[in-house]
Structures are given as C-alpha cells and as structure tokens.
Amino acid sequence: MSTRVEKPPAAEVDRPTRLRLYQLMVELRDFEQRAYELFLENLVRGTSHLALGQEAISAGYAVAMRADDYTFCTYRGHGHTLARGASMAGAMAELLGRGNGMLHGKGGSMHLTDVRHGAMGSYAIVGAHLPIAAGAAWSAQVRKSGQVAVCFFGDGATNIGAFHEALNLAVVWKLPVVFVCENNQYMEYTPIASVTAVEHPAADRASAYGLESILVDGNDADIIYQTARQTIDRARTGGGPSLVEALTYRHGGHSRADPAKYRPEAEVREWLQRDPVKRYRERLLTNGISETQVNEIETRAQQKVDAATEEARRGDPARVEEIERQVWGDGSAAWRN
C-alpha cells in the first residue's frame, strides 16, 4: 500500500448517506456472490467478471451522482450498473441468457446497460469507453444540461492509447467527465506494476494532462464518496475533468472460475483484511448505528438478491426472434430490399 494515499477528507459523511452506502455495497456484494454461485452451477454460460472487493468505488460514486448523470464502465460492470438503480432481476437474467434479461440476451454479462438509469453501457474492449464517456460529456456541455459523465476502468486500461487520447481531449475541451481508475493491482493474471513505467498508473500520469494527481483508498466508501462529490462538482461547475486512481483489490479471480493462484497469499490476506464492506460495517457500529439496523440492511439485501434470482430463473430462454432485431434504428436487421 502506498504512503501517498490521501487522507480521508475532513468533512464527515452524514448518517443517511452512510446507511445508503452500506446498503448499496451489501447489495452489490451479495449479487456478485450469487452470480458466482450460479456460475458454478453452470447457469451463467458465458463469462463473468466479478467486482467482489471493489464495491466501495461503485457505491461511493453512484450515491454522489445526480440521477441523470452518465456512468460508463467495463465488463467488470455489474456493480456500477446496479448501483445506478438498474433492475437486479434484469441483470441476473441477462447473465443467465434469459429472455427477461435487461438486454434480452443480446449483450450478456459484459455489456449490462440501462440507459434510463444513466448506466450508459459496459464496454468489453479495454479502454474503449474513455473516449465515449468524453463524448457524452461533450454532448452534456454543448446541450448545457449540467450532466456529468463518470467513467470507470481498470489499471490495465492506462496503457492503451484510448486512455491518453481521451484524457487529452477531455482536458483540451474542458469536458464534464470524471475518469476513475480502479487499480486492483492486476490486469488479467499479470501485475500492473510489472508492465507499467510508473508506480501509480493513473495518478502518476495526471500531470501529463495538466491534472491534479488524485490517489485514494478505493476500499473506503467515505473517501470515495467525498472524492466523488469533489470531482463531480468540479465537472458540473465547469472546472473540467478529473482523473482519480482508487487503490483496491479483487477478492476473486479475473473471470469465470479463475482461482487467482498468481497472487501471493500474504498479499491476498492483507487485502482481505481491508475488505470495504466489513470495514464499513465496523465504522457504522462505532458511529452510533446499531447492530440491529445493520443486520436489517443485510437481511433486506439478501432478500432482494433472492427475489431477483428467482425472477431471473423463472425467465424463459432468450427468444430466437431477437436475433434479427435492433441492428438498425427502425428495429430491423434488413440490409437489402
């Protein structure tokens, strides 16, 4: 863990916000755990990339966002999409390839999207969505809508050209966009440090774009929430983009049933002690929130995930009629007369 990590911002997070943050984190945790179980049951047929351990980042930002702000995220995007209010059953059903999936089976786990809730898509080509998020921010800027685009990506994405193209453009055009690098220390199976010229793949490069270097503890929901408020506020008030590097760790493997044996045991143990959900639970208890209240949040989250799973499993398989629909704006797939 770096010594350069910023101190928690001075301002306290209020109680309702804390309860909301905890509730969201627990829901995302339970959803991912259930997704993993369903994967092991061979019900998730394709792939899935779980964000277990990274919940503080999705929750912290989502709670700070305005309802019409835009979220752009990666294939590791279940949490970010759900955090904006997308249907949990719809997401679960999409993982299972059911007709009641939020994309009717046409996107799958890596592409969860719910535009009505500002979840503008999960992108499966590393780094591709950074310029797209900049474009959404550009549109918000010229429409004077006051919307902000928040773009989440991994440490690995900082070494692809699109990262640099997007940052430069966003700064030059002073776009209302916040780039959030979730540095979970690994790409797929290789540590980011072994292939990157600088220690902090995003924060150390901020100065190249004239941006402040922001390095935060990604496993502390309060810190993320405060950072989110500051960076989103800056974007909304015309102060331009920010680049945030949030240090975190995924509890499981990269995807599917990857056992992640490439990570040293001591490192895993250390990071598990910094589990953002457990840590936050303790903080709530030492800050006057009762065990009963906390338990209640946890029970409700379990029930929500149970209900979503049930609904998803009841869904019929995706319909083959969908194959030739929605290539074009008229709803068709016709390419000739």
Place this chain on the structure above:
Amino acid sequence: MAELSFREAIAAGIAQEMARDPLVYFIGEDIGAAGGVFKATVGLFEQFGPDRVRDTPISEQAIIGAAMGAAMTGLRPIAEIMFSDFLATCWDMVANQVAKTRYMTDGQVSLPLVIRTANGGGTRFGAQHSQSLENWGMAVPGLKVVAPSNPADAKGLLAAAIRDPDPVLFFEQKSLYGVKGEVPDGEHVDRLGSARVLRDGKDCTIVALAAMVPRSLDAAERLAAMDIEATVVDVRSLVPLDTRTILSAVTKTGRLFTVEENPRLCGWGAEIASIAADECFDDLDGPIVRITTPHVPLPAADVLEDAAMPSVERIVETVKRAMR
C-alpha cells in the same frame, strides 16, 4: 441547378444540415479554419463557429469515441477521418463500439452519426493513403456504407446520412473532389439504399461505385461504338443495398460486370455476384465478371497506380472479351 465541385457539394450538404438542425456538430482534424486538407469543409467554421465545427487533436479513437458518446446522448455528430486508411487506427471504435452498441443493448442506444472520410486512389499517395475500404465497413453488421460518385449525390446522400438514425460510413473518393456537376438548388436530401441506373443498354450490366462510375460510363460509350450496349448502375450505397435495381438490370441484360476499386478479395462486387448467382442464375447468359484492382497494396508511382486500378481501357477490354 448550380454547378458545384464535389468538395463544394460536401460542404454544402453539411451546411444545409447544420443550419437545419442545431444538434448537428462536426469534428475532425484541420476541418475548422483550415477548411479540411481536401478543402471539403471550407466556410463551415466561419458560418457555424468553433463550437459546432471543432478541430481535434490527431486522436482518431477520441474523434470516433467522442462522436459516439455524443450521438448516444442526443447530438447528431459528423466526424471526419482525414484518410480512410486511418480508420485502421480507430477500427475498434467503428467496428466494435459504434456498430454493435444498438444491437447489444437491444435498441436502448441510438447512434445517429456520420463518419466522413477521404477514400481511394488516383492521387499517387502510396498504399497508406489510397485504399478503397468500403468493404471493411460492409463486413460489419451495424454500419451503413455510402459512396457517392458525383456532386449532386455527394450533397444529397450526405444530407440523408446525417438525418439517418444509424451510423453511416461516408466514403468520398478523393480524386472526385475537383469534379464538377449540377446540384439541385434549395434543400437537397437523397435516400440511402437506392442505386441508380445511369445508362440503359440491352447487352450487359456494369455495376460500379464512386470513382469507378464515371470510368464505367466512359467505357460504356466506347463499347457502344463496338455494338455492345451496356446498362450502368451506380450502387451509391452498399448498406443498405438496393438489390432490386441491380438484379432487375441483370435480369434484363443477362450479363453482370462489377467494377471495383478495392483489391480483389472480398470486394463488394463479390457479394453482389453471389446474390445475382443465387437469385437470377437462370437469367444469366454468361459468367459474372469482376473487374478490380489486383490483390496488392496500391503502388505510388503514377504509371503503376494507373495500371493497377480499373481503367476505362481495362473495363472496355474485359467486357468486350467476355461478351464475344
């Protein structure tokens, strides 16, 4: 009717749509005060200002990505990629992101955007600034592909592309930029997915695109002097493809020739040949013949480039030999 060059018609098409719809924005490299490297956007910066006609860094991924993000959130952007060859640097954005996002989200996202690009050979620029890449776009579901052959179509099809709800790759053959032609006065909006019969002849059908259209028309004149009457069809739009017009010409004439600027393999003509073989085999009186650039990177020297691309002479010779 006013006489405009192809490049003036492009600028006129953009200006017409930007004046009509305040949500149309235009971005690209050197498109602003400089007026574009091919001078196809002269006057737009002065007319619409730096907010709506924006110069970008040399960042093709950012150009297409920004256009996509803007299109999915309410704008109707036009993005210029200076040379179509540079599409290779942002093909992820075009083929993976722009083309697939409506489908993958089952219609949650609409992408009304146009990617304009200077395409094709004839300028002795060598293999990285001369490719004819319409078939790249044609191979990706979710992209519309348009390539006009004259100033009137350049304006009308560009206007139609800007109004279209889907992403359109708009190829401007760069040796056509200086060509002049009549363009209808006032608002001019054409229709995507409509081919046009430019010449009627009973003996064979020549199907061509962009710069190959004027060459095919010239060839048809020479063939007529040899008693071979050719119908010439300008495809104009590869996706959507007006198979009705093409196949009805093939049915009437019994012979089909395609004239393609692209290298041989998987050119657009192969798809048309396959459809014709499939659907009007019994009407064909002889083999379908494709006239293309050989399967090589386009060479730079004038003599080599001219010999590589389908010329009027090669079209005439090939048709004459096949019709014997």
